[in-house]
Amino acid sequence: MDGEYMSIDGRFIKYLSKELNQELISGRIQKISQISHSDFLFIVRVQAENKNLYLSLSTANSRIHLIDKNLNQFDQPGGFCMFLRKHIEGGTIQSINSLNNDRIIEIKTLNVNDLGDQTNYYLFIELFGRYANLIITDNNKQILNAYKHIHPFEDIDRTIVNGAHYLLPNDNKIDPEDLVSIEKFFSQDNLNYRDIINALRGISPLLAQHIIKEAHHKSSEMYLVYKEILNQPINPTLELKDRSHFYYLDIFQNPKRHFKSISALLEFYYYEQTDKEKVKQIHKYLSQFSKNQVNKYKNKLENLSKDLKKAKQNDIYRMKADLLIQDQHKIQATDYEYIGFSYELNQELSVELDRKKSVIENANQYYKKYKKLKSAIEHLNKQIILTKHELNYFINLKDQINNNYNYQDLDEIKEELITLKYLAQKKSKKTNKAAKLNYDTYIFNEQTKIYVGKNNLQNNYLTHKLAHKNDMWFHVQNQSGSHVIVHGDSLTEETIRHAANLAAYFSKSKMSGSVAVDYTLVKNIKKIPGELGSYVSYSNQKTIYIDPDETKISELKKIK
Template identity: 30%
Template sequence: MAFDGLFTHAMTKELNDTLAGGRIMKIHQPYPNEVFLVVRNNRKNYPLLLSAHPMFARAQISQIKYKNPQTAPNFAMMLRKHLEGAQLLRIEQVENDRIMRFVISGRNELGDEDRTVLILEMMGRHSNLFLVDEASQKIIDLIKHVPADQNRVRTLMPGGTYVQPPKQDVLNPYQSLDGLANLILDYREQNELAKHIQSHFQGFARDSAHELAAVVQNDGDAMAHAQSWFDHFNQPNPTLVDTQKGLQYVPFPWQTVTGETTEFTTLSELLDAYYEGKSERDRVQQQAGVVLRVIHNELKKNKTKIKKQQAELAQADHADEYKVKGELLTTYMHQIERGMTEIELPNYYDDNKPMQIQLSNQLSPSQNAQRYFTRYNKLKASVKYLNEQIALAQKEVDYFENLQAQVDIASPKDIEEIRQELIQEGYLRVQSKKKQKAQVSQPEIFYASDGTQIEVGKNNLQNERLSMKTANKSDIWMHTKDIPGSHVIIHSSEPSEQTLTEGAQLAAYFSKARDSANVPVDYLPVRRLRKPNGSKPGFVIFEGQTTMTVTPSYTTVQKLRKKPEA
């Protein structure tokens, strides 16, 4: 479902139950539209994510790791000034809308109580996060500054008075279900009923309206079941559903959302699992701008180079024609007069069929013949060189396509390692003259159903260290066949068939073929891997491999992240 007013209702209750009364210990802004508040409550730290992202706006406790910029943005500095050490009193929802208020009590420079409110508006591209003085309703700062010429309805700049977004003429379903019974009687068709539920009640996205329409139409006591459905948001059973259209999250099992399900303890854990791919991809795109530009430019350059050299190679296929023309001119030299621009001579290599030969009127007959021999020799000599250059350029294309695939599966913290690799290989200039040794992070650890540990490298530096340094020679190495992807190490010399299949699932999932079926995966003992001298990071050669095919599954990968209970 969408993060609509109903889901906001459920999330507000969860966050309030978990965080109310806690203290804000740290504040970070790792991404332009997202802030993390580390709230300590009941002797535990909770990373509270407040996102004003235009597509992924939400509030949740997020355990997904992030990396802070070296210099904190101005908004983060302002939040630290007003909120660090302050107490989070309560979390409220504005009616049943997509607006959450985090009421905070701190102390100003004089030691007096200073009450502020963080207001998160989750409204698509208009999403925003405000820091507001509770008494005066003055906007102290906001994460997105919007000039007056872009929004004339209300002021969205520091110093202005905070005004809520324009209110719609709809009912809060948690205060009144008036009119629902009439809607059920008037609109028997589910789509029509869903449309009128959306226009009549506050906080409904399209999918929530369709679910409620299905609930009240499939049972005689419609109003009782509607009330029960709304109450279920206060006691959710967070569920991730792998449908035919992709992953969807619901606060509890829905009639209209079917597929393979995974249940979670909290809504925040559910959102972490759902957004791990979606929002992480966006965060990667934000941080990988320079890296992606280098990859794009190098791919374009080398593909153009290959195309040009293949055209030159095609010309070399006609080299024998220049040799024939040179020999014919030499044979019939007596027929050529200086100043001629062309001549037709019998080709004794082709049943004496006439061949038209172009001449330069500036050259003598023998010089014209020599010119054709020179072109012939040059083209023949270029064949070996061109084949070598095409092979080198193709290696570059393979390398950067592999990097491109790694960016697609990378987390934001992996991007820095890919950037360091490009610096080491000379594709990216380092700003500082002082050369820094790249700090390689650890591969991700998974567990097979029988408890066998499986490690997955997410970039070439991780792959290099994992396969060539840390893995035992008897461990099993896996990689998608002829497809860019991660190195996978099964830490066992004789893994079971199920463990091999699960390792292959990981290799297929963390590859360019993530969304494909029947992906071929090679595997063999680590001892058979070889790294050619001078080859790029993560590049290995091998022989004697076995190949199996698997279809990657998100649900399977999620299960393998958890260590099985003994």
């Protein structure tokens, strides 16, 4: 069970909403941005200061909290974000409360309607995992719009559609602040944590297990432990052992970390989780895309080769035409086939005839087929060369993706595919600023810089733009890998071994031994015409054999 379901419960939301209310009360919602398909950012101006309220409605990581970091917004916000901007942007936050002691937050805002009159709009944020939702209502709690609409007959107890009245979900559980009913519940014998979460509203498995543990599995002591928890001071805490549990109280054993606020805890925890998820998603997408492209061009190459083989048999059509011209006096108008002796083949040759056409017309038909296939050979040879280039490109790209789990490196690969028109370009605002490439830079002996490219864009930039002609270039021999550039006045044997180790490590042979690495001056490097990616040819190289060693890389000072 992941951190959200274990940690964010009704008790957690109660104190989070109090914190948000204290921070944002009377604040003006200046801007609403869409960060991803399910994530939104509300910029709230409070006491001459901008505060960022982050809301995620993702099924795995739904939450709401303040953040300090600046985030990039969607180039094209969706219709729901535009609706929020129309009705909520510019409004003032009047209150933020939790509802029903459950994972529901109500944000009451005051704004101007279409007629210019002041009115209240309500945001109901329901953090129910895969049913996470944001519902906007008018002053009478009539639903104006929702992130997820739930229509009647969808096998869910609630209906959330425009025009319906907003109702809280009904679960028939005990209110966690109804101490009389709770004391009666805990008077039962042999209670387990599932009994607790099924009976008490807004209690997570994490808290239920803590109650049982502190009560030593004795039902008679569970009520006392529960009352102590209600009076326990807020102390947002993250368990550091596996970083999957956190809570608004300190209910963990060491090691753990405390935070100044619940928002700070959530930002720290989910920034790490979201970053991992972003890398996982783009890596999976690019891996599958490159795999599909490799298969596509392999199939294309196979089909082109078959067509070429067939086209190269075009001479038989010329021979048939020649035979018809040669023996036209022997062929009758009623013949549907003629068998004659071909002096070129030195054997008999069968020729099918179209009886609606004359002998000369039949011969011309075979000459036409011959010329068509002859011209096709040239075209097919060109297509085979292009397809081989594209196949090599995607095989190389597939290796770059599989060995890389850095988001910026992967995003650069995605941008390269967009530039080459293999991926569709999303409409975005034009910018004159080119993003700096994420190549690695190492320092050796405080004076020698070693640059490492981890994708085609980085390799091309380092080799053909950044490097000087007398810098040394390293690359693993006869396979795909990083371009490594050594920039410095002296090239010692130790420098060569470090650079070769980097070239071997950032290649397909990182797990192999005695890897051959070629090195030569940058002025000896040439681009290969027609090749996609970062393929080059080189001359005057020397070769060193190295065992890739990650510990040697850690000896270098990495500055980028």
